[in-house]
Amino acid sequence: MLNRISSFHNYQSVQNDMRRQESKVHHNQAQLASGKKLLSAADNPLATHYIQNVSQQEEQLRQYLDAITLVRNRLEHQEVIVTNAEDFADKAKRNVMEMINGSLSPEDRGAIARQIQEISNNFLNLANVQDEMGNYIFAGTKPKNQPFFRDNAGNVTYSGDDYQRKMKISNSLEIPFNTPGSKAFMEIENPFGDYEPNYALQDGSELLLERATNSNSDDTASYEVTFVDMDNGQFGYQLKRNGSVVQAEEFNAKNGIQYQGLSIAVKGQITKGDSISIEPRKTFSIFDSFKDAIEYSSQSVADASSTAKLHQVTEELHKAFIHLNKAHTNIGASLSTLDIQEEQHEDFKISLAKSKSQFEDLDYAEAVIEFNENSRALQASQQAFGKTKDLTLFNYI
Numbered sequence: 001m002l003n004r005i006s007s008f009h010n011y012q013s014v015q016n017d018m019r020r021q022e023s024k025v026h027h028n029q030a031q032l033a034s035g036k037k038l039l040s041a042a043d044n045p046l047a048t049h050y051i052q053n054v055s056q057q058e059e060q061l062r063q064y065l066d067a068i069t070l071v072r073n074r075l076e077h078q079e080v081i082v083t084n085a086e087d088f089a090d091k092a093k094r095n096v097m098e099m100i101n102g103s104l105s106p107e108d109r110g111a112i113a114r115q116i117q118e119i120s121n122n123f124l125n126l127a128n129v130q131d132e133m134g135n136y137i138f139a140g141t142k143p144k145n146q147p148f149f150r151d152n153a154g155n156v157t158y159s160g161d162d163y164q165r166k167m168k169i170s171n172s173l174e175i176p177f178n179t180p181g182s183k184a185f186m187e188i189e190n191p192f193g194d195y196e197p198n199y200a201l202q203d204g205s206e207l208l209l210e211r212a213t214n215s216n217s218d219d220t221a222s223y224e225v226t227f228v229d230m231d232n233g234q235f236g237y238q239l240k241r242n243g244s245v246v247q248a249e250e251f252n253a254k255n256g257i258q259y260q261g262l263s264i265a266v267k268g269q270i271t272k273g274d275s276i277s278i279e280p281r282k283t284f285s286i287f288d289s290f291k292d293a294i295e296y297s298s299q300s301v302a303d304a305s306s307t308a309k310l311h312q313v314t315e316e317l318h319k320a321f322i323h324l325n326k327a328h329t330n331i332g333a334s335l336s337t338l339d340i341q342e343e344q345h346e347d348f349k350i351s352l353a354k355s356k357s358q359f360e361d362l363d364y365a366e367a368v369i370e371f372n373e374n375s376r377a378l379q380a381s382q383q384a385f386g387k388t389k390d391l392t393l394f395n396y397i
Contacts, residue, residue, distance in 0.1 A: 054352050054355060057352055058349065058352055058353075061345050061348065061349050061352070064168070064169050064170055064341075064345055065342065065345055065346075067167045067168065067169050068169050068338050068341060068342045068345070070167065070177075071167045071169065071175055071177040071334075071338060072335065072338050074131060074137075074177040074178065075177055075331050075334055075335055075338070076335070077131060077137070078137055078177075078178065078179065078331055079328065079331045079332070079335070081126050081129055081137065082184075082324055082327050082328045082331060083328060084126055085123060085126055085127075085184075085185075085324050086321055086324045086325055086328065088119050088122060088123045088126070089123075089286065089317050089320045089321040089324060090317075090321050091119060092116055092119045092120075092289075092290065092293065092317050093314055093317035093318055093321065095112050095115055095116050095119075095293075096116070096293050096297075096310055096313050096314050096317065097314055098112055099112050099113070099293075099297050099310060100307060100310050100311065100314070102301050102302075104301065106300075106301075109297050109298075109301070110297070110298070112297065113293070113294050113297035113298065116290060116293050116294055116297070117290075117294055119290070120287070120290035120291075120294070123286070123287075123290065124148060124150060124156065124287070127147065127148045127181055127184075127185055128146055128147060128148050136160070137178055138160065138178070138179065138180065138181030138184055138185070139159075139160035139161075139180075139181065140160040140161035140162060140163050140164070140165075140178070140180040140181070140182075141160075141161055141163045141164070141165055142159075142160050142161055143165070143178075145159055145160060146159065147159055147160035147181045148181060148185075148287075150287075154291045154294070154295075155287075155288075155291070156285065156287035156288075156291075158181055158182050158186055160180060160181055160182065161180065161182075162180045162182050162183065163180065164176035164177075164178055164179065164180065165177060165178050169338065169341050170341055170344075170345070173337075173341065175334055175337060175338065176334070177334075179327060184324070184327055185285065185286050185287065185320075186283070186285040186286070186287070187283045187285075188283055188284055188285070188286060188316075188319055188320050188323045189282075189283060189319060189323065190281055190282055190283055190284055190319075191315045191316060191318070191319040192209055192210075192211055192212060192312070192315070193211045193212045193213040194212060194213050194214050194280060194281070194282060195209075195212040195213075195214075195223075195278035195279060195280055195281060196278065196279050196280075196281040196284070196312075197209035197212070197276050197277070197278055197308075197312060198276070198277045198278070198279070198309075199274075199275075199276055199304070199305040199308040199309060200274070200275040200276075200277070200305060201271065201274050201275070201304035201305045201308060202271040202272065202273045202274055202304065203271075203302065203304060204271060204304065205268075205269065205270070205271035205274050205304040205308075206268040206269040206304070207227075207266060207267075207268045207269065207270050207271065207274045207276070207304075207308070208266065208267050208268045208308055208311055208312075209264070209265075209266055209276055209278070209312075210265040210266055210267045211263075211264075211265045212262070212263065212264045212265070212278050213262075213263050214261050214262045214263070214280075215261035215263075216260065216261035216262075219260075219261060219262070219280075220280055221241050221242045221280075222241075222242055222277065222278065222279050222280070223239060223240065223241055223259075223262065223264075223277070223278050224239070224240040224243075224275060224276070224277040224278070225237050225238070225239050225240075225257060225264060225275065225276050225277075225278075226238045226240075226273070226274070226275040227251065227270050227271075227272065227273070227274045227275070228272060228273075229272045230250055232250075234250055234251065235250075235251045235270050235272070236248065236249065236250050236251055237249065237250075237251045237257060239257060239259055241259075246259060247259050251270075253266075264278070271304075284316055286316070286317070286320040289313050289316040289317055289320065292309060292312075292313050293310065293313045293317075296309045296310050296313070297310070
């Protein structure tokens, strides 16, 4: 028995083939117009999924690069502030050293004291500086609160906290972009060790504390050492702990004063009756150094105790300069880290773009060849459809 295929079936088959070719040609035209190989997920589901992942990585890289730009701007601003603070500390130190000069008149010392007061005011303004968003740079994680306040007595207090704000600049790296004001200006290592000296010196004395340390961290007592004449022409000393005499011996300049874990070294010319009291202090505030410089500058140049305190301020300001210089160096290291990380992100961004391009971007030469092939196939289908639709029995009756 002969199988018969209806005319309608032939007509439908050729029509479907023509529509498929039309769809291919339209798809080729859309590819050529957009320059993209993939126009929908159906074109290549696996490649589409990969491209989506790459796009997410590119977006994350963009966010990291924006974060790097933001942190760099903040750090560069902070670098300028710290540089100015270094200059102020150094200038104040030089002014104090000039006041120690015994040839200056009280009027000259007063003029220098006013200069130091101006430096102190400018330094306080620097410590309270704000960024372009109105955030206080040195307030820790409380950027909306002014960090430093000075009362009528000249004492400066800190109202921020001791924490740093950080920004994530890669999957595994966060970088701080501010320094708490307490760490920057108020917790500077004491140049005299573990204690702060206070002097009660005789006229003409040049005695100064060089260093005082205590290996016993639990010892919070105050000490006082007083120098006396010995019968052999040497000096002796009497050491008091919280007001009670605990040691009295001949003074040996080479060994200094040793008592349990306490070690005291002095320098300069001793005068009978000189006394130095020391109070525990691990760190100091540069604002206190400014205050002391102004306070003791009003004393007579012949006052040995006041002059010794000015020597102390000089050492503190020098230590503050070193401390600020270290902070400056740390900012520079952070900026260097940003540069390295930014370069790595840019390199990875280029790699992602190349990888994405292999799946997404159109090869025009190949696309044109495919378009021509599909166009010829469409023409053939159209010609076949034209003949098939006229193929009926009525043409032969």
